Amino acid sequence: MIARLREKVGEDRIPVVQGDMSEASIGGNFTLAFLVFNTIANLLTQDQQVRCFENAAGHLAPGGRFVIELWVPQLRSLPPGHGGTVEVSEPGYLLVDTYDVLRQHVVSHHVRFGSDLSDGREALIGRTPHRYIWPSELDLMARIAGFELESRWADWDRSEFTAESRSHVSVYRLTERQ
Numbered sequence: 001m002i003a004r005l006r007e008k009v010g011e012d013r014i015p016v017v018q019g020d021m022s023e024a025s026i027g028g029n030f031t032l033a034f035l036v037f038n039t040i041a042n043l044l045t046q047d048q049q050v051r052c053f054e055n056a057a058g059h060l061a062p063g064g065r066f067v068i069e070l071w072v073p074q075l076r077s078l079p080p081g082h083g084g085t086v087e088v089s090e091p092g093y094l095l096v097d098t099y100d101v102l103r104q105h106v107v108s109h110h111v112r113f114g115s116d117l118s119d120g121r122e123a124l125i126g127r128t129p130h131r132y133i134w135p136s137e138l139d140l141m142a143r144i145a146g147f148e149l150e151s152r153w154a155d156w157d158r159s160e161f162t163a164e165s166r167s168h169v170s171v172y173r174l175t176e177r178q
């Protein structure tokens with residue numbers, strides 16, 4: 001991703017620090033930090049996720065915003081006794097999520113198959129592990145780090161977040177006390 005960025009703009013315009021999002025530091029006093037496309041769930045423990053909030057807080061001036069885009073765990077679609085759900089089933093692609101509800105983990109298995117595969121293989125599989133987070137738990141992590149929830153939307157178009165929303169865009173504001 002950094003290489004792709006460098007094809008577009010130079011280091012002088014957008015400097016990059018590569019590191020663990022729960023620990024890496026580039027100094028403070030920013031007005032905005034963001035983690036989009038479910039990225040916070042790539043941290044696999046609650047401790048790491050809280051540290052990530054604290055790290056974001058450490059980079060912001062009072063009143064600064066931390067914006068998170070995250071899916072809502074779909075545990076209602078997990079039948080009792082079953083360890084997984086088929087999230088997408090379409091020609092050439094299957095997405096299967098398997099759950100460990102005790103550890104609050106979900107692994108997404110992306111399976112690509114069919115004639116689109118160039119090198120004669122029958123299927124390609126990629127797996128991504130996540131620790132899923134309920135919106136309420138996310139809000140509590142934010143409070144621990146000194147944020148308050150300013151707004152929550154179902155999407156970037158500011159559509160209303162409801163009980164049926166599959167994901168959310170949440171805006172946290174660092175309280176002046178920090």
Ligand SMILES: C[S@@+](CC[C@H](N)C(=O)[O-])C[C@H]1O[C@@H](n2cnc3c(N)ncnc32)[C@H](O)[C@@H]1O
Pocket residue numbers: 019020021022036037038039042043
């Ligand atoms: C779902 S992708 C989102 C990528 C990008 N933000 C976007 O919107 O396209 C999550 C990214 O987080 C990276 N990642 C996983 N664990 C990380 C960590 N501890 N610190 C920083 N990045 C991490 C992964 O390598 C992956 O590129």
